[in-house]
Amino acid sequence: MSRNPVVVTGIGVVTPVGTGRDEFWDNLLAGRSGFAPVSSFDTSAHTVHLGAEVRGFQGADQVRNLDASRLGRASQLAIAAAHQALADAGLDSSAGLADPGRAGVSMGTTSGEPLEVERFDDFFLASDLAGMGTEFIVRYPCHVIAANVAAELGFEGSATMIPAACAAGNYAIAHAVDLLSAGRADLMLAGGADAFSRITYTGFARLGAIAPVTCQPFDRNRKGMIPGEGAGMVVLEPLARALARGARIYAEVAGYGLSCDAHHMTAAHPEGAGAARAMERALEVSGLNADEVSYISAHGTGTPTNDRLETIAVKRVFGDAARRVPISSVKSMLGHTMGAASAIEAAVCALAVHCDRIPGTMNLEEPDPECDLDYVPNAARELPVRVAMNNAYAFGGNNASLILRKCEM
Amino acid sequence: MANPRRVVITGAGLLSPLGDSPEALHAALLAGRSALGPITLFPTTGLRCTQAGEIPAFDAQALLGDRNFRPLDRISRLVAAAAGKALAASGWRPEMLRQTEVGLVLGTMFCGVHTIAEFDRRNLTRGPSYASPLDFANTVINAAAGQTAIWHDLRGVNSTIAGGAASGVQALAYAVDLLRSGRLDAVLAGGADELCFETFYGFYRAGRLCGSAADGEASGAEVPVPFDARRNGFALAEGAALLMLEEAESAARRGATVLGEIHGHGGAFDPSRGEDGGRAARAVARAIGAALADAGIAADRVGAVSAAADGGVLLDRHEAAGLESVFSGCRALPVTAVKSMLGEPLGASGPLQVIDLLETMRDGALPGIRGLEELDPVFPRAVLATSPEARSVDFSSAPFAVVDAVGFDGQCAALVLGPAGPAMVGHGDGGGGGGGSR
Numbered sequence: 001m002s003r004n005p006v007v008v009t010g011i012g013v014v015t016p017v018g019t020g021r022d023e024f025w026d027n028l029l030a031g032r033s034g035f036a037p038v039s040s041f042d043t044s045a046h047t048v049h050l051g052a053e054v055r056g057f058q059g060a061d062q063v064r065n066l067d068a069s070r071l072g073r074a075s076q077l078a079i080a081a082a083h084q085a086l087a088d089a090g091l092d093s094s095a096g097l098a099d100p101g102r103a104g105v106s107m108g109t110t111s112g113e114p115l116e117v118e119r120f121d122d123f124f125l126a127s128d129l130a131g132m133g134t135e136f137i138v139r140y141p142c143h144v145i146a147a148n149v150a151a152e153l154g155f156e157g158s159a160t161m162i163p164a165a166c167a168a169g170n171y172a173i174a175h176a177v178d179l180l181s182a183g184r185a186d187l188m189l190a191g192g193a194d195a196f197s198r199i200t201y202t203g204f205a206r207l208g209a210i211a212p213v214t215c216q217p218f219d220r221n222r223k224g225m226i227p228g229e230g231a232g233m234v235v236l237e238p239l240a241r242a243l244a245r246g247a248r249i250y251a252e253v254a255g256y257g258l259s260c261d262a263h264h265m266t267a268a269h270p271e272g273a274g275a276a277r278a279m280e281r282a283l284e285v286s287g288l289n290a291d292e293v294s295y296i297s298a299h300g301t302g303t304p305t306n307d308r309l310e311t312i313a314v315k316r317v318f319g320d321a322a323r324r325v326p327i328s329s330v331k332s333m334l335g336h337t338m339g340a341a342s343a344i345e346a347a348v349c350a351l352a353v354h355c356d357r358i359p360g361t362m363n364l365e366e367p368d369p370e371c372d373l374d375y376v377p378n379a380a381r382e383l384p385v386r387v388a389m390n391n392a393y394a395f396g397g398n399n400a401s402l403i404l405r406k407c408e409m
Numbered sequence: 410m411a412n413p414r415r416v417v418i419t420g421a422g423l424l425s426p427l428g429d430s431p432e433a434l435h436a437a438l439l440a441g442r443s444a445l446g447p448i449t450l451f452p453t454t455g456l457r458c459t460q461a462g463e464i465p466a467f468d469a470q471a472l473l474g475d476r477n478f479r480p481l482d483r484i485s486r487l488v489a490a491a492a493g494k495a496l497a498a499s500g501w502r503p504e505m506l507r508q509t510e511v512g513l514v515l516g517t518m519f520c521g522v523h524t525i526a527e528f529d530r531r532n533l534t535r536g537p538s539y540a541s542p543l544d545f546a547n548t549v550i551n552a553a554a555g556q557t558a559i560w561h562d563l564r565g566v567n568s569t570i571a572g573g574a575a576s577g578v579q580a581l582a583y584a585v586d587l588l589r590s591g592r593l594d595a596v597l598a599g600g601a602d603e604l605c606f607e608t609f610y611g612f613y614r615a616g617r618l619c620g621s622a623a624d625g626e627a628s629g630a631e632v633p634v635p636f637d638a639r640r641n642g643f644a645l646a647e648g649a650a651l652l653m654l655e656e657a658e659s660a661a662r663r664g665a666t667v668l669g670e671i672h673g674h675g676g677a678f679d680p681s682r683g684e685d686g687g688r689a690a691r692a693v694a695r696a697i698g699a700a701l702a703d704a705g706i707a708a709d710r711v712g713a714v715s716a717a718a719d720g721g722v723l724l725d726r727h728e729a730a731g732l733e734s735v736f737s738g739c740r741a742l743p744v745t746a747v748k749s750m751l752g753e754p755l756g757a758s759g760p761l762q763v764i765d766l767l768e769t770m771r772d773g774a775l776p777g778i779r780g781l782e783e784l785d786p787v788f789p790r791a792v793l794a795t796s797p798e799a800r801s802v803d804f805s806s807a808p809f810a811v812v813d814a815v816g817f818d819g820q821c822a823a824l825v826l827g828p829a830g831p832a833m834v835g836h837g838d839g840g841g842g843g844g845g846s847r
Binding site for chain 1: 510586615680699
């Protein structure tokens, strides 16, 4: 892997706590949350009402080349983040590319464009499918998110969609790294996107996984997550190319590990076995020991079981080092942005490595005896971050750990 | 740089409208049987299209055993059943799966969209308390892959790839890279989609189904015949097909039967998404060219092509043009389009094409293009040879075969299959360019 290192040179984010790298990062370091009563649909039939929506987002302002009115919300969010990431990398869409056939897109999502299926259902239930129009099949299938990003940018390398639920962003970045390492592409835009949806909200409400008041990962009284939406994209390229064009390098992708619990669709393995295997694999591929990790960006949804089992898994892998490594969950501010989450959190890790600062876990008031590690409670911290591990877990038992490290030459 | 880790196919499992074993599928395709028939899964009252390729009613209990399969929705049952068949066919027993991490990569366009829509409608009509958490677990697009991993204890990399009708080939390509990079030694890969009202109606309204165009010049005529001048769209179908892919040496160590090898793969994207014929054809050619370069073979070493063509008015034309540019140095290269019989099974299509080509490479018999009467004048007949009936193919001087895949939104992907063993360097032109051999 290390013979052809892949580096992060651009970051784009559209999130409940801010759009664009600087606003996003400043708000995370300041501990601001993006929770508010849900505005995009009526939650009165539910006992919970909070969400983490991206407010005031106007896709038409973000989409430059395609017709925004023909794109679903997740595609619009993804395109906005993609433009930001390219500009941040000092690249300007396909104009800066020698060969668009060597530029690709790899995206993850949980639900794709769920608002389109909701629209289908609204017309179906009104017995007015004729009024639905002709674009369901053009707008709904989740692969259109990757295709829309690639078409918007004029990229002609492969456009891959990996709907690996809430670990999808890490899966998409991992795939992009593999394509670059294998020499199949020179530039990849990788990340994740999801749109706020009544389907997702209803499902998590029915699972009892939504917090009524706030998201408090690792707190003794944590009640669950806050569903959210957003998009996170990173520009990835081989180190040699980044150096040759004098690009700013945030971090190197040192490696990743993927595993499957093969245990339960919505509940994690009771001993964190799959999560531990993903972390171990990521460390092994990266050639790192656990005690070399400076920071862990936790999956940290704030549900009672996730945070307990993630803590068990970290202890399994890190042993004594588990007590020394700072772990935080930005979901305490962002909510759970589903398929975008681990991509946004990968951006957090890249920024942490680049800036030597880590965001805290907000709303952590009362420690849980079962969650007894350093969760960076309630305030950001300044410390040397040489290696950051980004953990993500998903429905289907999917586990993905990505490791970023300082690019030291 | 040559990759020392080669990827072989050691078994296949499938459920399709034309049979649930490679042999049955191949026999049906050689006989020119059509999978299409009146839809039984949902009413088509008032629609101009009424046919599709359904999997005959399948006995989930017979296929999945006595365990509780209630948490699995229909698409998950189809995938779990196909996976069971592929595991059995390749000799992977449950105790082996406990010792070794086997991965699963599933290509799908929609996974459980019917489950998703039903969940939403139940919530809307009866209230959230009637929306079942069990169903919610199946609303994620990786649900079938997750359920199948649980069912068969597949603890390796579990991934779902969505790329329309190219999903299955993209999934196989992704799995090949996992094996080559040493992340796994064995992975089940393939694809699946189920027939349901939501997708059928969606394609219908978009005018993609044969006979669905609003101005239907020949009203009532459904002509899903690939490359035929009269074609007017595809017939929707369903299927689930998985292949066991293994690193060649570890397959040999366990004494596995090897059905063939995936020598290379390639992918490309057409940003015009079919609007610009030249660009669309070039994307098809770039994907195939990259796959040939990845395999390290010239175009004239290809003995047969299984095309993605499904009767789609524009995409069939773009594919023909793309194939022409890749194989321009060839004469009368046999091309088949099995979707003339299967219909368009979306995510399952590529893996079903692979499974049937493996049979063709074994017995030398290539299915025809059913119903082909008037070859589209733009089809490059000097370069590529079609036939409405099955015919024999000679792989002796050109032992490789290409499976082509074209999605609906610009995704192109291709695989190079061949007998197991290092590809010998061919002669002649490198075939299409596109890069990717490094």
